[in-house]
Amino acid sequence: MQTLASSYKLRLAFFTVAAILLAASCKKGDSGTPDDTDITPPGSEVPSLATVRSWLADKNATEETAALFYNLKKMAKTNVLFGHQDATKRGVTDANTQWANEQQFSGVSSLKSDVKDVTGAYPAVYGFDYLQISGFFDDTWGWFSYEKQIARQLSIEAYNRGGVCTYSWHYGNPVSKGSFYWSDSPVEAVSKILPGGSEHETFKNSLKIVADHAKTLVGADGKLVPVIFRPFHEFDGDWFWWGKAHCTAEQYKALYKFTVTYLRDELGVHNFIYAWSPGESYTSEAQYLERYPGDAYVDLVGTDNYGDMKVSSNPTTAANKFKIVSDYAKRQNKLAALTETGLQNLPKSDWYTQILLKSLKQNKLEFCYAMVWANTKDAYWTPYKGHAAESDFKTFKSDPYMLFGDKLTATTMYKIK
Template sequence: MKNLKKILSVLCIAVTIYSCSKDSPEDPVDQEPSKSNVSISTSTNIVTEPSANGSFLVTLSKAVNASTKVNYTITGTATNSEDYETLSNSITIPANSLSGVIAINVLDDNISEDNETIIITLTSTDNDDVVVNSAKTATITISSNTESFTLTPEDTATYMVNPNATDETIALFYNLKTLSKTNFIVGQQDAFAGFYNNNTGDSDIKKTTGSDPGLLGSDFMFITDDNNDGTPANWFYQQEQIITGDAVEAYNKGMVNIFAWHLREPYEGDHFYTSEMTDFQKQNAFKSILPGGSNHDYYKDKLQVVADVANSMVGNDGKLVPFIFRPFHEFDGDWFWWGASWCTAQEFIELWRFTVEYLRDTLNVNNMLFAFSPDRSYSSEAQYLSRYPGDAYVDVLGMDNYGDLNNMGQSGVDSANQKLQIIDKLAKEKVKIAAFTETGYFVTPGENNPISGFYANNLYQTITNNDIEMAFMMFWTNSQNTYVTPVPSLSSASDFIEFTDKPKTLLQDELPDMYTLPN
């Protein structure tokens, strides 16, 4: 990622940048009146007898000036008043408030039994200004022990953002979650298109190990660029064809796909790094794409492009290609215009939820998992969750972390591992997939040297110490002068081979069937 800016600088020389007509910087950010949506999520997806309780959170997309009674039904295998303290069938959110809590206080019946579920479905409200949105159902499982909880194939969809996902997407969620107990998949961004010294052909990981990575990272950046006019002669459209073709190839090989999105700011459509943006753009870009904002329709057009791609990638088996979508990554920093310096936590959550709902419910994308991945700035669960949109909107809990592994020795390894421990714990409680979504150490020969034992010692310890469970990790891309994964001629190749030979690492040739649920 850190080399992406250099790549874009070269492209800007070769490609004439044309900016589509959008609102000028002088245009105000309009906020049109609309109804408030009410949704439900959970504080944790698993509670235990007798001491660990939980709650459902009923949330409005915006506050209203009158109290709102929200009615709901209770289903599931657990029994109201017997397995947990009595719940009514409604909750009242006070005027000018955004949320209310349905507390789940578990009762200990001293009986050893299988996992039981509490499922709450929002049905209606007594306020004409508040409507129930698509995230109307949430599930909490009562287990005798969080660590003993086992996800079953038949229950998998209930823990996903999209319970109506394709069979292959549900299988991907289940298999990633299950695989993380014993292994992690090794991936790389642009593995089929980014090569050290521009030495094309097999992926650089395959050149070194004999196998492709188990996960391919891609990006919607060029696909959603304003200059992509969809014609065969257009450079950006050509990149779209390469990117989607690589993703389909990865699926056909049994690999996992993940897409980031370096979305350009909406005023000129040129940049995503704030260091290259005007003060006006930095202060207003994010707010302008919120519902009611001056560039909201522009953002919906970009989501339409994402949906069109998602619904057009088809494998040799005739099935839509499932993939993990990772928008607004590293949102806790200030280097991207969606970072914490440029929007409030509530604004970030609002846009995340809109993005999920628009793709899933309006554009009917059913082959997508959603990944939440801050950078390494957090040191507690509360900090990690400070911009978390809720369990109903996230499938994968991730972290991007380069700094802790940038020649920081054992202290850096321990620091990175502690942060992954937080993700691991939350993923178990919430029945989500834990992942190390970006990492690596960038070596530019002549400028810096590889770190001795970086792969087999530092990185492997980071991902496996303290028995944490990570489904996958992803290296950033190799480029002409800089590598993150070594090719055979480099001195660190043996270290990398040792890393990929470790008991928990999986490359493409070692993957189980990721797209079929077990019987």
């Protein structure tokens, strides 16, 4: 989102990240359009592990990963989990003071959370980013290693308390080794990182870093932490180098397919649920699916929507778009989610109940989660104590439709039962 882009630049100005690439090896029947295969969604009878695995892009997914998919699918029929990007990574104390679990700061507790400070509960979903883990940095000062370590720690802690981890990937341009923003590094990359391209090995090396990190996420129970992995999002816009103006639809699909198959089949990552999410530019299912890589590669269909969630927005506008996503997920046995949203700095004090909650409650949606963006001093998305939106946020939290971390346990989320 362009609004999101400006807030990223404020907090990530010192980053230069890069490299992405993927390619296509299409399997029989893997078109980007919906198929007519009969699908039996989860019902009242608890399915076997083998059955749940058969629904996933990774048929060898870990038991906990399959259980997470099943439980999110089941819970989406009656509730939506609330998520916050960088929930225990960074935040704000007030409009002028921010905190962060970063190398240059000391004494910040890994248990700190803006959402918990205000509501008494952690979010249910914790957003992380492979930007800080798989990038093109000079690590002579240790920053790169620290970011890997703190992301690992915070992810494991979230899992241990029953939370859900999702990782996006603001991947720096792998050809220029510069920014993920096209405006900052206008170098065509997608065709060059696909198989046969000049930077294909660069992209594969980046995927190996992602895979290696995923395999280090081991909870207190000795199990790998499941991750909802969401690469190459908001591709319907032009602000990222993988956006629609910078590659064809077929190139984008090939990129996404290669990402999944290489991580799964070559690198042996089996704790990923694969998410795919455009922005809000669509108004029909056909538009929504224009760059869909196919059901064989996607477990969660989502959408990022900031533009329809503004101060003066009618919640029905967003809700109607959400219905397109939810209906597809129901029909094809996928998860659906509002993968990013928010109102920067919350100038509308009742935004959570009057815009977000109302948009989610319309149209009998089955969204498993809704996640707002990360808090920094210049751009925050959940209120701090004393903010005008604090009371409304607490009312939002108390609505039975919304689930925060105090309603989840590891057994709730990571066992099929």
